[in-house]
Amino acid sequence: MTIEIRSAAAIDAGILLGLIKDLARYEKKPASLVQATEEDLRRDGFGPEPRFEARLAFIDGKPVGFTLFFPDYSTWEGRAGLFLEDIFVAEAARRRGVGRALMADLAAIVLARGWRRINFRVLTWNPAREFYHVLGFAHLDEWLPYRIEGAGLRRLAKG
Numbered sequence: 595m596t597i598e599i600r601s602a603a604a605i606d607a608g609i610l611l612g613l614i615k616d617l618a619r620y621e622k623k624p625a626s627l628v629q630a631t632e633e634d635l636r637r638d639g640f641g642p643e644p645r646f647e648a649r650l651a652f653i654d655g656k657p658v659g660f661t662l663f664f665p666d667y668s669t670w671e672g673r674a675g676l677f678l679e680d681i682f683v684a685e686a687a688r689r690r691g692v693g694r695a696l697m698a699d700l701a702a703i704v705l706a707r708g709w710r711r712i713n714f715r716v717l718t719w720n721p722a723r724e725f726y727h728v729l730g731f732a733h734l735d736e737w738l739p740y741r742i743e744g745a746g747l748r749r750l751a752k753g
Contacts, residue, residue: 595653595654595690596653596654597651597652597653597690597691597692597695598651598652598653598655599649599650599651599652599695599696599699600649600650600652601647601648601649601650602639602640602647602648602649602650602660603640604636604639604640606648606650607632607633607635607636607639607640608632609650609657610635610639610648610650610660610662611628611630611631611632611635612657613650613657613659613660613682613684614628614630614660614662614680614682615628616682616684617680617682620682620685621717645664646662646663646664646679647662647663647664648660648661648662648663649661649696649699649700651683651687651692651695651696653687653690653692657684658683658684658686658687658692659681659682659683659684659687659692659693659696660680660681660682660696661678661680661681661696661699661700662678662679662680663676663677663678663679663700664676664677664679665677665709666713668710668711671710673708673709673710674707674708674709674710675704675709675710675711675712675713676700676703676704676709676711676712676713677712677713677714678700678712678713678714679714681693681696681697681714683696693722693725694729697712697729700712712731715739
């Protein structure tokens, strides 16, 4: 078994979208809730102003996982970090080192770019939380996620 990790390219938009839909199902949501399209991914990940980067994991040439991330910034540290929007490993590839390889890949990217940290959010029920602790990640229980979208966002924008 060989695990290969490489940067996604525009031609990989279909593979990436398929894995994103698999992630939705893993998160107990119907894949039909994924509104992103291959064109969205090509435009926003591989256009003139990329909004994210993605890395794909393969076992023996078959796509089995991905990470999707972008830079964030710490005002206190005065340095960039990496915000991991999503990590996913297909069920058949779990417990084969793919998740660890994807996280090690991100750590190497962070260090090579002179960034300071990796930030991400995990669903409370996700069994991978223990895996993240084993890797050395800490749960920041004093920080709570907040979000505004849809009608609330439109109301706020109106002042």
